[in-house]
Amino acid sequence: MSLVLLVAGCFSLGSSHGTHEPGVPPGYVESVGEIAWRWEPPRGGGEGFIRETSEGFVVLLEGGAFALSGETGKELWSYYDSQEKFVSEVTDNGEYVVLHDKETFRTVLLEKETGKVFQEYNLDMDEFDHTYRVRSGHQHDALRGITGDTWVVRWQDQVISYGLDTGEELWAAVDVAHCSDQGSVDALSVQGDVVVVATTCYEQPEEKESVEWIQGWDFTSELVGIDPESGEELWRVEHTIGRSPIESLQRDISFYPGGLVGVHYLDSYDLEPSLLDIEAKEVTDLETRSLLWVSPDGSRLGLWDTETGDYLIQSRSGETGRTLKPEVVSTHEKLVTEGFKVGLEDGMLYLNGGVMEDASAAPGGFARFEGFDGSMTFTWGEAESLRVTDALSVPGAVAVAYRADGEPGVMGLR
Numbered sequence: 001m002s003l004v005l006l007v008a009g010c011f012s013l014g015s016s017h018g019t020h021e022p023g024v025p026p027g028y029v030e031s032v033g034e035i036a037w038r039w040e041p042p043r044g045g046g047e048g049f050i051r052e053t054s055e056g057f058v059v060l061l062e063g064g065a066f067a068l069s070g071e072t073g074k075e076l077w078s079y080y081d082s083q084e085k086f087v088s089e090v091t092d093n094g095e096y097v098v099l100h101d102k103e104t105f106r107t108v109l110l111e112k113e114t115g116k117v118f119q120e121y122n123l124d125m126d127e128f129d130h131t132y133r134v135r136s137g138h139q140h141d142a143l144r145g146i147t148g149d150t151w152v153v154r155w156q157d158q159v160i161s162y163g164l165d166t167g168e169e170l171w172a173a174v175d176v177a178h179c180s181d182q183g184s185v186d187a188l189s190v191q192g193d194v195v196v197v198a199t200t201c202y203e204q205p206e207e208k209e210s211v212e213w214i215q216g217w218d219f220t221s222e223l224v225g226i227d228p229e230s231g232e233e234l235w236r237v238e239h240t241i242g243r244s245p246i247e248s249l250q251r252d253i254s255f256y257p258g259g260l261v262g263v264h265y266l267d268s269y270d271l272e273p274s275l276l277d278i279e280a281k282e283v284t285d286l287e288t289r290s291l292l293w294v295s296p297d298g299s300r301l302g303l304w305d306t307e308t309g310d311y312l313i314q315s316r317s318g319e320t321g322r323t324l325k326p327e328v329v330s331t332h333e334k335l336v337t338e339g340f341k342v343g344l345e346d347g348m349l350y351l352n353g354g355v356m357e358d359a360s361a362a363p364g365g366f367a368r369f370e371g372f373d374g375s376m377t378f379t380w381g382e383a384e385s386l387r388v389t390d391a392l393s394v395p396g397a398v399a400v401a402y403r404a405d406g407e408p409g410v411m412g413l414r
Helices: 139-144 245-249
Strands: 004-009 035-038 049-052 056-061 064-069 075-080 086-090 098-101 106-111 118-126 148-157 160-165 171-173 180-190 195-200 219-228 233-238 251-256 258-263 274-277 283-284 289-294 301-306 311-315 320-322 342-345 347-351 367-371 373-377 386-394 397-404 408-412
Touching: 049 386, 056 086, 056 139, 056 386, 056 397, 064 098, 086 139, 098 258, 148 180, 160 180, 180 245, 180 251, 195 245, 195 251, 219 245, 245 251, 301 342, 301 386, 342 386, 347 386
Parallel strands: none
Antiparallel strands: 004 118, 035 408, 049 056, 056 064, 064 075, 086 098, 098 106, 106 118, 148 160, 160 171, 180 195, 195 219, 219 233, 251 258, 258 274, 274 283, 289 301, 301 311, 311 320, 342 347, 347 367, 367 373, 386 397, 397 408
């Protein structure tokens, strides 16, 4: 395996590149009652992905990125060129936006809060087997491992760190899964003080075809903490649930405030996330409950029960503080089963995830907020068809990405 990495000069897109000096972060909205603002990307910019910032969010597009205020929808910074076709992502540590051109290998690191160019590299990932998963957009996984100074990636059963200034290997953690037979590193999250790694072990007999999909086949799932400076193992926790090795192999992990790590089962229809408490070295299976949010200090969780439709706000220790039972919204309607759910302090927002051909006449609207103190339906009269493509609670609003008559945009609900 080889890695081609060259330092290049900083690049400016002239008038298409604007920066921002951070201001006072707004708080998260506790409920929503109106469409407060709308924003449209440059024509031909494609469908965007939303990632949170301290003052709102950043929209990731093929041509670059735009950071917007959650309160007003005003552009805070931009880095965009309509001629580019970037793969864009925010790094695991939350500090940078990464823009990577698969054809030229040009990779730009932007400071997420300011839009300033931190560094530019030529990063060749063609020969690097950085993912096991068979899914589109897999290069996003590898880009999240960039820290600014290093690039941490997985390679088969190893985790490797490279220096971004030289391209040289800094360390390699070999046989992270500690398997006697088949083993793999399935996912990782690179933080400042730890690299959290998900691993899987199982036996693959030589005379058999792949056993990954066989229900009842024995396997072991673990979560491993690695020192990002040295590659040394810090801790190891076993957490094996599911019916076949593929459910473990297709896990993803994400970092939350307070030292919590979410384990997500991408190839299982009935396994909800698990939560690892790094300090306690304990993993909690959320069973029938989907994790919607974690408070900024990590002390409280917002959960949605997939069986009852209850929305719960509970403490980290498991004590339930508030429970909202569904009244207007049915747990069987498409708004719930196929749409987006955003949990807020004062209730739950449901958004239709399908294409609404006559959006203005839809009796249930495109979104519905069920609160502890009342409900609200959101309707759309600006276009014939509407499809919500993403929704996220960010400082200042709930940001909703959509397509109206095929044209993309973002609206802010407050």
